[in-house]
Each structure stands twice: as C-alpha cells, then as structure tokens.
Amino acid sequence: MDRNERTRRTRLWSNWYLLLLPTYAAVLWVPFFNRVEPTILGFPFFYAYQMIWVLISAVLTGIVFFATRQQ
Structure with a gap:
C-alpha cells in the first residue's frame, strides 16, 4: 500500500467520527x-432537550471537523 492510498483511506474514515454517534442516539x-x-x-x-442537543451537536461537529481536516 503506497502513501497516497493510505492518505485516501485516512480521509474516508477516522475514529473521530464516532463522536457524532451520541447525537443521533440521544435525539432518536x-x-x-x-x-x-x-x-x-x-x-x-x-x-429544551432538543435545543440543548443542537448546541452539543454543533460543538461535537466542530471538534470532529478540526480533528479530521487535512493539514
């Protein structure tokens, strides 16, 4: 596996994306x-519960975005 293929795989999946699951579970x-x-x-x-989760999900999405963006 060459470097480009590893980079492409890294962009497709990251463990940081698991931070998005609590939002779906809590609201569904x-x-x-x-x-x-x-x-x-x-x-x-x-x-109130739904409004609170809008704020929490925005924070979690921001964390995942900044943690997974390419340098």
Whole structure:
C-alpha cells in the first residue's frame, strides 16, 4: 500500500467520527425525552432537550471537523 492510498483511506474514515454517534442516539430515542415536565427556562422538557442537543451537536461537529481536516 503506497502513501497516497493510505492518505485516501485516512480521509474516508477516522475514529473521530464516532463522536457524532451520541447525537443521533440521544435525539432518536424519543421515549426518553417525550414529556413536558420539568420545564427548563420556561420551555417544556421536550423542546429544551432538543435545543440543548443542537448546541452539543454543533460543538461535537466542530471538534470532529478540526480533528479530521487535512493539514
């Protein structure tokens, strides 16, 4: 395997991408956050939970982006 092939494989997959999985798992598991109480800053838990995960996923996506970009 030459250097170009290794570089191409590195670009296709990295363990950093595993950081994106918690976002999908947390948001797709609806029975966990399908409730009104408790309210957070006046928002029902259902909406507050999703807004919090928007922020968390933005941070995780940024981390993965900067960790996997080519120098």
